[in-house]
Amino acid sequence: MTDATTSAAEREPSQLFIDGRWAEAFGRDRIRVEDPATEQIIGEVPDATKEDVDAAVAAARRAFGVWSGTSIPERKAVLQRFASSIADRREALAHLVTREMGTPIGLSRIVQADLPVSVIQGFAKHMDQLDEVEHVGNSTVVQEPAGVVGAITPWNYPIHQAVGKVGAALAAGCTVVLKPSEVTPLSAFLLAEAAREAGLPDGALNVITGSGGAGQLMAEHPDVDVISFTGSTSVGRRVLAASAGNMKRSSLELGGKSANVVLPDADLATAVHRGVEHVLENSGQTCTAWTRMLVPVHLRDDVVDLIREAFEAVVLGDPLDESTTMGPLATARQREIVQGYVETGQQEGAIVAAGSTDPWDAIGHYVRPVGFVNVHQGMRIAREEIFGPVLSVLTYSDESEALAMANDSVYGLSGAVWSSDRDRAYRFARKMRTGQVSVNGGSFNPEAPFGGYKQSGIGRELGRHGLQDFLELKAIQL
Ligand code: NAD
Numbered sequence: 001m002t003d004a005t006t007s008a009a010e011r012e013p014s015q016l017f018i019d020g021r022w023a024e025a026f027g028r029d030r031i032r033v034e035d036p037a038t039e040q041i042i043g044e045v046p047d048a049t050k051e052d053v054d055a056a057v058a059a060a061r062r063a064f065g066v067w068s069g070t071s072i073p074e075r076k077a078v079l080q081r082f083a084s085s086i087a088d089r090r091e092a093l094a095h096l097v098t099r100e101m102g103t104p105i106g107l108s109r110i111v112q113a114d115l116p117v118s119v120i121q122g123f124a125k126h127m128d129q130l131d132e133v134e135h136v137g138n139s140t141v142v143q144e145p146a147g148v149v150g151a152i153t154p155w156n157y158p159i160h161q162a163v164g165k166v167g168a169a170l171a172a173g174c175t176v177v178l179k180p181s182e183v184t185p186l187s188a189f190l191l192a193e194a195a196r197e198a199g200l201p202d203g204a205l206n207v208i209t210g211s212g213g214a215g216q217l218m219a220e221h222p223d224v225d226v227i228s229f230t231g232s233t234s235v236g237r238r239v240l241a242a243s244a245g246n247m248k249r250s251s252l253e254l255g256g257k258s259a260n261v262v263l264p265d266a267d268l269a270t271a272v273h274r275g276v277e278h279v280l281e282n283s284g285q286t287c288t289a290w291t292r293m294l295v296p297v298h299l300r301d302d303v304v305d306l307i308r309e310a311f312e313a314v315v316l317g318d319p320l321d322e323s324t325t326m327g328p329l330a331t332a333r334q335r336e337i338v339q340g341y342v343e344t345g346q347q348e349g350a351i352v353a354a355g356s357t358d359p360w361d362a363i364g365h366y367v368r369p370v371g372f373v374n375v376h377q378g379m380r381i382a383r384e385e386i387f388g389p390v391l392s393v394l395t396y397s398d399e400s401e402a403l404a405m406a407n408d409s410v411y412g413l414s415g416a417v418w419s420s421d422r423d424r425a426y427r428f429a430r431k432m433r434t435g436q437v438s439v440n441g442g443s444f445n446p447e448a449p450f451g452g453y454k455q456s457g458i459g460r461e462l463g464r465h466g467l468q469d470f471l472e473l474k475a476i477q478l
Helices: 050-068 072-088 090-101 105-125 127-131 158-172 186-197 212-220 233-246 268-284 297-312 332-347 399-407 422-431 465-470
Strands: 015-018 021-024 030-034 041-046 134-136 139-145 148-152 175-179 205-207 226-230 249-253 259-262 292-296 351-355 370-373 390-396 415-418 471-477
Touching: 015 050, 041 186, 050 139, 050 148, 050 175, 050 205, 050 212, 072 090, 072 105, 072 127, 072 158, 072 186, 090 105, 090 158, 090 186, 105 127, 105 158, 105 268, 127 158, 148 158, 148 212, 158 175, 158 186, 158 226, 158 465, 175 186, 175 212, 186 205, 212 226, 212 233, 226 233, 226 465, 233 249, 259 268, 259 399, 268 297, 268 390, 268 415, 292 297, 292 399, 297 351, 297 370, 297 390, 332 351, 332 370, 332 390, 390 399, 399 422, 415 422, 465 471
Parallel strands: 148 175, 148 226, 175 205, 226 249, 259 292, 259 415, 292 390, 370 390
Antiparallel strands: 015 021, 015 205, 030 041, 134 139, 139 471, 351 370
């Protein structure tokens, strides 16, 4: 079936979304999509080949003339309809993402449907500014769409991550080839269906599925102008190198090992409970997770009691059950990685003070939360991204030591600081070398720039700043 009205659910396992329709993939290899809670196979998608990548890029290139030449009010109306068609699919998207990667259904509704709707509406709001010109001496400076975008996304928040790239690129007037993670490819087809329903011209958004090889082909492709990547720092490094061939503009959203600094005068119970919640959200598979809790040495035992209390409230189980607060890890491989780090931590001398290392002996890629004490900065569990429900508690003796420890990381994505004196916390936040900081639990803001310092990435996503990666500046001298 290749009819333009066929839904994503009716798509054949051999099809990709290219040029506004379901297109038979050239390659014969398939990727099976597993539900990590039941270990059942829930779908199949093509592993795109070079011919598939070429076809998708060619469709995006053809559509670029049409879409970049469409007036801003018309483009804005399409973006607003795109947001509405995602909202109409709220339950379907949440359900599919939960089945693909195990996020509890309530969190899926918020992050995979409600948040993407606000993110696209946020981009639409800033589109009027795209027509503004700046006068600098005898120059008129204008902003123009950067071209064809290759968007490569991970599996942990699949629709949110795709929309941060696709929404911004389309708002800027670019066209896109999206390659979602091989772990969560089905939900990306539902996003394509929503875009088509919104009236996006054929070829303005193409979705190809595949393993890392397909992503590599996109990063190397001579007719892709911008590569926008979210994933691990190690793959990000390869993407950056591959992009150098035709000097693609590259934006990278990478890993993290964020510090949650509890200052001595903080409301301890709130700081620790909220800190634990942040680490365990999405089973710890969150790039911004505050996985290093830095606490004053004299408060360590109180902190451990509070962590135990917070862990006891966790409801681990079926992510489709509304009462579940923590589902499985996304893949068997991810569970192996997390269990490996828990073993490494113990070998390095850290002590499990909360949670449990007992294996899960039923179906599903579950692990139980683990809270380590006796952790020091040199340990791998304190330096490397684990991407699982593992919290390390480190102690400090004064504020300057806390700051030095917070900043002693190759990453700089996120972080938090708690104090009953908000100005003190703000001053501390200003000294943290990281792209985002939450003060006393200040909540995530989808309009604020999101991205990392150091090896956490290059560039910013979301809101007004999120459009910049997809725009070129032109100075016309008059
Ligand atoms: P990953 O790096 O393994 O894969 C990410 C994407 O890159 C996937 O689509 C994959 O198929 C593709 N890929 C793999 N090899 C490639 C190659 N050589 N060239 C091009 N593409 C390639 O990451 P993951 O395991 O899917 O996701 C987890 C990682 O993502 C974590 O490190 C996490 O911190 C990071 N992440 C970062 C952010 C952020 O905004 N900073 C957000 C979410 C996740």
